[in-house]
Amino acid sequence: MADGSANMETMAEGSGGVAAERLRSFIERVERLEEDKAAIMEDIKEVFAEAKGEGYDVKILRQVIRIRKMDRAERQEQEAILDLYLSALGE
Known part of the structure; x- marks a missing residue:
């Protein structure tokens, strides 16, 4: 039980602890992937527009x-x- 509460304290502190950095890492990775996803969706949209322009x-x-x-x-x-x-x- 002590280990679990120690981890919660580290997360609650948010003062540069290991858990806070790990959390920040996850958030930043997801944010980068969301940016990539938006770029890919725009590329797909352009391909469909090109196909439509050719009569498909x-x-x-x-x-x-x-x-x-x-x-x-x-x-x-x-x-x-x-x-x-x-x-x-x-x-």
Whole structure:
């Protein structure tokens, strides 16, 4: 119990203790990754804009990307269910 309370005291002090530095390290890493993520999202947006400029349907491109991420069996199951529903509706 003494070890746990000592760690809590170090964190509570926040005066440059090991726990405070470790916490700062985690926060700064996440902040850098968030910046990277924003940059990547902007790059993706630009690629879709370029594709749209060349006449591609961005909505369909996004759907193709989503489908390609799926496991083959999962995709086949979803397609079968979709066909069943459409058939039930007379489509």
